[in-house]
Amino acid sequence: xxxxxxxxxxxxxxxxxxxxxxxxxxxxxxxxxxxxxxxxxxxxxxxxxxxxxxxxxxxxxxxxxxxxxxxxxxxxxxxxxxxxxxxxxxxxxxxxxxxxxxxxxxxxxxxxxxxxxxxxxxxxxxxxxxxxxxxxxxx
Amino acid sequence: xxxxxxxxxxxxxxxxxxxxxxxxxxxxxxxxxxxxxxxxxxxxxxxxxxxxxxxxxxxxxxxxxxxxxxxxxxxxxxxxxxxxxxxxxxxxxxxxxxxxxxxxxxxxxxxxxxxxxxxxxxxxxxxxxxxxxxxxxxxxxxxxxxxxxxxxxxxxxxxxxxxxxxxxxxxxxxxxxxxxxxxxxxxxxxxxxxxxxxxxxxxxxxxxxxxxxxxxxxxxxxxxxxxxxxxxxxxxxxxxxxxxxxxxxxxxxxxxxxxxxxxxxxxxxxx
Numbered sequence: 402x403x404x405x406x407x408x409x410x411x412x413x414x415x416x417x418x419x420x421x422x423x424x425x426x427x428x429x430x431x432x433x434x435x436x437x438x439x440x441x442x443x444x445x446x447x448x449x450x451x452x453x454x455x456x457x458x459x460x461x462x463x464x465x466x467x468x469x470x471x472x473x474x475x476x477x478x479x480x481x482x483x484x485x486x487x488x489x490x491x492x493x494x495x496x497x498x499x500x501x502x503x504x505x506x507x508x509x510x511x512x513x514x515x516x517x518x519x520x521x522x523x524x525x526x527x528x529x530x531x532x533x534x535x536x537x538x539x540x
Numbered sequence: 541x542x543x544x545x546x547x548x549x550x551x552x553x554x555x556x557x558x559x560x561x562x563x564x565x566x567x568x569x570x571x572x573x574x575x576x577x578x579x580x581x582x583x584x585x586x587x588x589x590x591x592x593x594x595x596x597x598x599x600x601x602x603x604x605x606x607x608x609x610x611x612x613x614x615x616x617x618x619x620x621x622x623x624x625x626x627x628x629x630x631x632x633x634x635x636x637x638x639x640x641x642x643x644x645x646x647x648x649x650x651x652x653x654x655x656x657x658x659x660x661x662x663x664x665x666x667x668x669x670x671x672x673x674x675x676x677x678x679x680x681x682x683x684x685x686x687x688x689x690x691x692x693x694x695x696x697x698x699x700x701x702x703x704x705x706x707x708x709x710x711x712x713x714x715x716x717x718x719x720x721x722x723x724x725x726x727x728x729x730x731x732x733x734x735x736x737x738x739x740x741x742x743x744x745x746x747x748x749x750x751x752x753x754x755x756x757x758x759x760x761x762x763x764x765x766x767x768x769x770x771x772x773x774x775x776x777x778x779x780x781x782x783x784x785x786x787x788x789x790x791x792x793x794x795x796x797x798x799x800x801x802x803x804x805x806x807x808x809x810x811x
Contacts (some may be wrong), residue, residue, distance in 0.1 A: 416554035435641035435806040436795055455649065478791070483661065483677065483782040487596055510805050511798060533595055533660075536640075 433536030437517040441508040442535075445516070449500045450474060454492050456481040458532075461496060461518075463504065475506055477518040479532035488530045495529060496521070507535050571748035578669050581711045581745040586780065587773040588662045589617055589753075593744060595660035599783070605774055612747065617770035622731055628762035635730025637808045642730075644723055648786035650679040650700040652724030653717050653739050654732075654755045664781050672706060672713065677781045685715055692718055698735055700724055715741040726757055727769060734761035749775045 406419035433439075458478045466472050480488065487496075496502070503522040509515035518531040576582040590609075593602040609616065635642055645651055651659060661677035668686040675681075685704040696703045698721035706715040717739040725731045742754040745803060751773040758766040798804045 432640045432643050432646045432792065432796065434639035435799060436792065453789060456784060457786045457788070457790055457792075460789075460791075481784060484596070485783050486782070509795075511802075512795070530598070 404432065418507075433517065433533070436509060436511075436536065437507045438510050439507055442505070443508055444503060444505045444518060445475060446501065446503040449496060451498055452496055454482055454501035454527055456483075458514050459485060463502065472495070473514060475516060476512070477516045477531070479518040480530075490529055496518045501526065506532065510518070559628075565612065573745040573748055576667055576669070580667075581713075582667055583665045583672065583713060583743055583745055583751060584667045585660050586664045586776045587751060588776055588779075589658045590662075590772045590774055591658060592660035593774065596662070598781065605772075608630075608749075609772065614746065614750070614752075614772065617753075617772055619727075619769040619771075622726070622767050622769065623764045624762055625764055631732050632730035635725075635732075637810075638803075639801060639806055639808060641806050642727040644725065646790075646796060648679070648790055649723060650681050652700050652720060652726070653702055653704075654741065654753075654757070655725060655727055656681060656701070657753060657755070657773075658727065661784060661788045662776055662781060664778055675781055677784050679786060687713070692716075698722075702737075702739065709742075711744060713743040715739075715743070717741065719736055726767070732762060733757070733759045733803055736761045 404536070420428050447463040450462040451465055452462075453460040458481060460479075461477050463475050463477060464472050465475050479485070482490075482492065501524050504516065504518050504521045505522075506516040506518040509517070517533075517535070519534060520528055521531045522528045542648055574582045576584075585746070588596055590602070590605050593605055620628075622632070640646075650656075656678055657663070659676070659678040663674055663676040663678070666673040670686065672685045672687055674683040674685070676683075681701060683701055683704055685706045687706045687708065689707065690705060692703050692705055696719040698719055700721060700723060702717040702720040704715050704717045707712055708714070718737075720733065720735060720737045720739075721732060722735055724733075726733055726737075737757065737759040740756045740758070742752075744752040744754075746752045753771045753773055755769050755771075756766045757763070757769070
């Protein structure tokens with residue numbers, strides 16, 4: 402037990418040290434903090450309209466119904482295909498028009514209907530990482 | 541007789557490796573770092589920076605990597621804050637206040653050295669007796685680095701990745717990089733430099749699965765002393781370099797142009 406807690410404690414300390422000392426922070430999203438607002442997290446559910454499997458980001462568009470029943474098309478941006486494949490995505494299989502998905506992400510600063518997608522939850526409850534965590538602009 | 545000697549030697553080696561005999565660094569290594577035919581450590585393989593595992597493979601894999609470093613007694617990489625002179629620090633703060641909107645990478649420009657080493661996309665090293673070749677998935681960049689003792693060419697022009705030549709210092713590959721342009725950031729947002737930048741990279745394969753990367757950025761124009769950073773590169777068995785054509789559908793460009801017209805939207809609020 403002592404060994405276990407010591408190992409956990411050492412891991413924690415190392416992680417903390419890494420966070421404090423590590424200026425080698427990473428961002429896969431170009432200028433995330435300039436384009437998106439990390440203080441505006443959103444989770445939205447809707448029907449997939451179309452997908453752009455492109456670099457340097459993939460995009461997918463989802464029809465989302467608001468409280469009053471009005472439908473708006475929202476654009477979601479995420480990893481490029483090389484990163485998506487490593488997260489378990491498959492082109493034309495994982496995400497298809499007509500699917501119902503719930504997407505978690507952050508709103509853009511200017512575009513009213515653009516989201517940086519972080520995670521997609523599918524109808525069967527499975528999830529795939531779609532993009533990087535929110536950046537602060539320090540990376 | 542010969543057979544007996546060979547058999548005993550094999551048993552001795554097996555026992556030593558199973559007993560976890562401590563190495564020079566006091567670590568236990570299940571599998572020794574491989575060596576090339578010329579006796580030099582072999583850096584060949586597909587690698588990724590430990591910090592990049594978070595994005596590429598998730599938090600769990602990053603935590604496992606950090607734990608294995610602790611278990612193997614590997615020192616935690618330390619990166620000092622950049623020792624900028626006041627003027628250069630002012631520039632860095634300017635870019636930080638603009639939340640990285642000026643990042644050359646957002647325009648799909650190639651990252652320089654060492655920033656390219658820290659990207660969340662892997663790179664592959666091919667080691668040959670007289671040169672080492674780096675292929676980076678990021679920007680499809682490559683570096684062909686002679687290790688035969690030749691100096692930098694005389695006709696180099698300032699470039700994003702600079703010009704690299706290398707030599708072996710014991711078991712460490714030391715790469716000397718010069719002739720940089722000033723269109724790249726060194727590591728993080730706003731880490732500016734001048735054309736006087738000289739980067740020294742040290743690659744040490746300290747276990748089968750890891751390369752210890754120590755980089756010194758020397759630029760008397762912007763720094764009060766050389767800036768040092770460290771990272772552990774991790775071997776990625778089963779990985780392969782994939783395509784990443786950055787400019788294909790880079791909507792960032794249009795959005796950034798739009799944002800630049802209204803600083804109050806993207807800039808940090810001033811106190």
